Amino acid sequence: MHCKFYKVIAIVSCALLLSGCGAYFNQPIVIENARIGEDxxxxxxxxxxxxxVEPVVVGVYKFRDQTGQYKPTEAGSTFSTAVTQGATTILxxxxxxxxxxxxxERENLSNLLNERNIIRSTRKEYRKNKNPNEPxxxxxLxxxxxLEGGIVSYDTNIITGGxxxxxxxxxxxxxxxxxxxxxxxxxVSTSSGKILKTVYVSKTILSQALDANFFRYVRFRRLLEAETGFTKxxxxxxxxxxxxxxxxxxxxVEGIEDKLWAPKADVQTVNNLxxxxxxxxxxxxxxxLYERYFKERRGKKxxxxxxxxALISGDYNNAELSYSVRAGARYYLNPFLNVNASINKFELNNQNSFxxxxxxxxxxAEVTLLPFEKLSPFFFGGMGNVNSDDFDRTFFKFQYGGGIEYLVSNNIGLSLNATHNVVLGDKLxxxxxxxxxxxxxxxxxxxxxxxDSAIKMNKKARKKEKDKNAELKKLRDRNRRIRKENLKPRG
Structure with a gap:
């Protein structure tokens, strides 16, 4: 009993270590001193x-929270705002x-002007009584x-799970x-009011929780209950x-690119930047959204x-797994649809029977559901024939299946798939x-x-490439005909 108990404790401990040991073993147990803010x-x-080359003098009047959102709670919301109201200071x-x-300083310009008025009035009195040449x-400036703008949105719970x-x-x-x-x-240019450049940035905010618990009778009328966890x-x-x-x-960077301002660096450094x-x-x-990166990845061929x-489902019992190898080629008609042909060598076994x-x-015909992503499921269906090794029996069949593919690079993909083959005959x-x-x-x-070249994401780009290939084919055919005519003997 004790041995089993220790095994359970070990499993729970391992789960905690693997899932978030950094946060778990840095629990705040003492009062911390003030420190300089993190970068x-x-x-x-x-x-x-x-x-x-020369720093640009900029004014920031107000860069504020424009969401109008309050912090959500389980009971609704509070009067505390969802995001900081100090965005101007951060900027x-x-x-x-x-x-x-x-x-x-422009956010509290009235305070600055008031203080300057106090300085003027003080100096005026000073000049009157003591020093008339006070500067x-x-x-x-x-x-x-x-610089204008603000925090325009705060979207909560865009992804939740566990x-x-x-x-x-x-x-x-x-x-x-x-x-x-x-x-x-x-x-914004102060001389003309023209908006010189606008940029847009988003950032996700992650919250995680992990907990483990143990509830069991370790002995007669002895209940052990333990619980631990953390939230980050x-x-x-x-x-x-x-x-x-x-x-x-x-x-x-966009200002450098549009020549609004210039860096004090060599051309190569600027180009690299x-x-x-x-x-x-x-x-x-x-x-x-959800960090799905779309890119022209798979080539046409x-x-x-x-x-x-391979596993048979026939008339005998006790089917056994045996080997299967396959080789083939694939051609994409568009990013989502391709046709493929393959040859397959395999063995079918039933224990002590066949x-x-x-x-x-x-x-x-195969459908790739997410052709512009690294990880994509796919489904296929078609027809074929299956022959015994000595070719004394041939069967027509239909097959369908599906799987998932992961692209290690733009040229290499790894896939897992399963196929169900329906043979039109009962004597396999x-x-x-x-x-x-x-x-x-x-x-x-x-x-x-x-x-071959990667398939274009944009439909217009795919059509343009198709038309270009058609024109090249016409040009090659025309040149071929001209060469043939030039090679004909003239009588």
């Missing part, structure tokens, strides 16, 4: 930017960290650019929730800071090899018995190699 992942990137800090901008108060299990009084579960914050930032919430303020800093970074940003922007534009097992090798030729296992025809299943792991 986000983007802060270092901002500080490492090349210096500008000014990001502008300072970048060293590309000189922010000037005038210097003028205020004025901004060449005003996982749990309980067995014999021992259980563990995990839950997660993802929120999303969106920031817009625009630069990404701070909303840190998410807002990172989003605003990313917006400032994007504004700098812009190229890196363009790659990131292209990825962002092709990434949908591919060849594949698969290996796995064992024979077979060959099959399959022709299928050399015996005709019952009303149902014989059937067999294939379960396989495959390697796909894609070549």
């Amino acid at each position: 986000s992942k983007v802060t270092k990137s901002l500080r490492d930017f090349p210096s500008p 000014i800090k990001a502008l300072e960290d970048s060293r590309w901008f000189v922010p000037i 005038q108060l210097p003028p205020l 004025y901004a060449g650019i005003i 996982l749990g299990a309980r067995y014999f009084g021992v259980g563990a579960s995990t839950q997660y929730r993802q929120d999303r914050i969106t920031v817009y930032l625009r630069a 919430n990404e701070p909303a303020q840190m998410a807002v800071s990172e989003a605003i800093e990313k917006a400032v970074e994007s504004l700098i 812009i190229a890196s940003y363009k790659i990131e922007k292209d990825e962002a534009q092709n990434t949908a 591919s060849i594949f090899v698969k290996g796995g097992t 064992s024979e090798g077979f060959n099959a030729v399959d022709l299928n 296992d050399n015996i005709a018995q019952g009303k149902r025809d014989d059937q067999y299943f294939n379960f396989s792991f495959g390697l796909n190699w894609y070549f």
